[in-house]
Amino acid sequence: MLKSLHTVTDPLLDKNPVTVHILGICSALAVTTSVSTALTLSLALIVVLTIAAGIISLIRHHIPSSIRIIVQITIIASLVIVADQILQAFAYAMSQRLSVFVSLIATNCIVLGRTEAFALNNRPLPAMLDALGNGAGYAIVLLVVAFIRELLGAGTLMGFGILPLVAEGGWYQPMRLMLLAPSAFIILGLLVWAVRSARPAQQEPREFTPYAPERQVQP
Amino acid sequence: MIPARLAALATHRLTRGQLPVLAGLLLPLFWMLVTQGPAVLLRLALIGAITLGWQILFARLRGQGFGLEGIAAATIVALLAPDTAPAWQLALGTSFGVVIGLLVFGGHGRNILHPATVTLAFLMFSFTSEAYRITPELPIWTLAPAALLLLASGQANWRLLLGALIGLIGLGWLQTVPEALEMAGTGLFWLVLLFLLADPVASAATNASRLLHGLLFGLLTVLFLQTGTAISTLVFATLMAAIFAPLLDAMAIAVNARRRERRHGR
Secondary structure, eight states, rough: HHHHHHHHHHHTTTTOTTTTTTOSHHHHHHHHHTTHHHHHHHHHHHHHHHHHHHHHHTTTTTTTTTGHHHHHHHHHOOOHHHHHHHHHHHHHHHHHGGGGGTTGGOOOOOHHHHHHHHHSSHOOOOOOOHHHHHHHHHHHHHHHHHHHHHHHHHHHEETOOOOOOOGGSSSSSSOOOGGSHHHHHHHHHHHHHHHHHHHHHHHHHSSSOOOOOOOOOOO | OOOOHHHHTTTTTTTTTTTHHHHHHHHHHHHHHHHHTTHHHHHHHHHHHHHHHHHHHHHHHHOOOOOHHHHHHHHHHHHHHOOOTTHHHHHHHHHHHHHHHTTTTTTTTOOOSSSHHHHHEEEEEEHOOOOGGGGOOOOOGGGHHHHHHHHHHHHHHHHHHHHHHHHHHHHHHTTTTTHHHTTTTHHHHIIIIIIISTTTTTTTOOOOHHHHHHHEEEHHHHHHHTTTTHHHHHHHHHHHHHHHHHHHHHHHHHHHHHHHHHHHTT
């Protein structure tokens, strides 16, 4: 029980796919201008990832190693299409706001990374728990970034006004920078900095020592 | 010529060559004080206190020392920030500029951009209010002592200034942008040029690339000036040019290495 609990909780902070492995940055940048879009995409990713991990784990003994990527992508892409169609059917406005990013879950490195690295070698239940944990870890980062960006960029949260805007007689002047892509990089960078300061084990060793040539005599 | 005691003070660990910068900023600050009233000093106190606070925090956390460069950057921001900017905006912008522009790199001398440039770019990118479009009025003569001090002390390299003027006036004349020619006569342009662009840490480091760095700044200024206001043009042109400075350095060094190689018949 405790071990399977760790499979879910480890990816939340200690093995977070976004802050440790820097995966899934593209969508973390694109959909985090508001909390509601970030939440929707996170939920879609968690559902797709968990079901994909379960299916792939179930048939893991039957997948020939040489075509395993094709099989995985086919399963993931089918699930993504289902998720996209459900969103279009029941939440059309939201699917318009998310535009292509729901379909781009198929290319999210976290999804293929977890199915390839974990689901292919583990039983269905641990595989789904691992997928759930990694999806939740991704969702946490997305929600933190979206919280900061929507609050500072528009003065709202989930569309409700929090900070009184100058345009409506308040004091808060929205920061346009927060609605532009660079701010997501900056916030993500600060977040990684903060997490790695709190957990020094996540800091990477130097990949190489700086090139120091022998001192040469001037010709 | 220069008294030994003054030389010792100017190169002291604490001042770190910032004495000519601060001395050069005195006259523009005094001019602002006379024309705008004491609000500029209030701004300076706020920005300076926040800068110093971050510097002390990093000095304690990382054991990296600091000198007067923070106060110099704070003075430049206080001069160029609009007087109607709310305190929280200045505090946020200054925190961002000092931490991301200076302290994360390990302090003065290791940074790649001038912290005042980062602060001003952050403020102008973030907030769209009219206040950030107003050009601070500075007569060109208020920068004359600064130009003398910085050029004489080696803080500002003349090649950068020459390149910037050639780029600005050259492209301004080719594209017939009269604002570009007018800009060369404003104090604001010379303030940005002398203190932000020609800052020895944030600018190119070889003689050839200094000329190119200045030239790039001049060209960018003319291009940006056709769509933006004077102050945002200067800040973003400085930011852009400073980002390309290390590349220009690498190019100058590669060309030099190639030339020396060829001299030896390889």
